């Protein structure tokens with residue numbers, strides 16, 4: 001494992017027309033860290049993740065992920081996994097076929113790993129059924145398995161526990177802890193603060209495309225007072241509006 005951070009951004013910026021979604025962001029995430037990426041609706045989290053996963057180009061600035069520039073898409077994508085808020089699934093295929101398809105796209109032979117993960121996520125029995133009949137939680141779990149099938153170095157997760165029942169959410173949280181112990185870096189965006197409180201080594205809070213707080217969750221809390229938790233921190237450092245600034249505004 002090198003000294004290069006797992007993720008490093010340098011003045012990363014995304015504008016949509018005259019609107020600034022991500023404002024010259026400087027962010028570093030170490031190898032093996034679970035980084036909780038928080039922020040109000042519209043803060044710029046998805047825009048940041050889409051740039052880091054090479055799905056959209058920055059307006060300006062640069063970043064490296066797993067030691068590779070995000071401009072080198074072909075070098076970044078084999079090293080990362082991404083679970084978007086709406087996991088991409090083919091409804092007419094079975095769960096197993098979906099995963100085999102993803103593994104094929106990735107160029108990996110992952111049959112054993114697929115079976116192990118299907119079992120762990122309680123999807124083994126449903127794996128022969130078309131995904132069209134899956135619940136939201138089942139699709140979410142399938143998406144997470146798909147994001148991990150090629151054993152990525154860096155895993156980007158957007159709301160991985162949203163819509164899951166408590167047992168499924170537990171499986172996802174245990175999986176995050178497990179892959180993190182094995183050295184995988186997890187970039188975890190969620191509005192469910194207890195998940196970050198439990199799993200996050202460090203937290204960054206984004207507001208209007210800028211980091212307004214960063215540090216281990218317990219340190220951020222203790223700055224506010226003895227009993228402060230992450231929700232107190234979030235409410236303290238973010239404003240209640242969910243808007244985006246415009247070009248030229250500081």
Ligand SMILES: Nc1ncnc2c1ncn2[C@@H]1O[C@H](COP(=O)(O)OP(=O)(O)OP(=O)(O)O)[C@@H](O)[C@H]1O
Nearest residue numbers: 016021039040041042043044045046047048243244
């Ligand atoms: N394709 C787009 N075109 C124009 N504006 C966009 C586009 N995508 C995002 N935005 C705007 O950029 C800002 C940041 O959006 P983004 O989706 O990155 O925020 P977010 O933090 O992920 O929000 P949420 O928590 O609601 O998912 C918002 O004001 C949004 O309306």
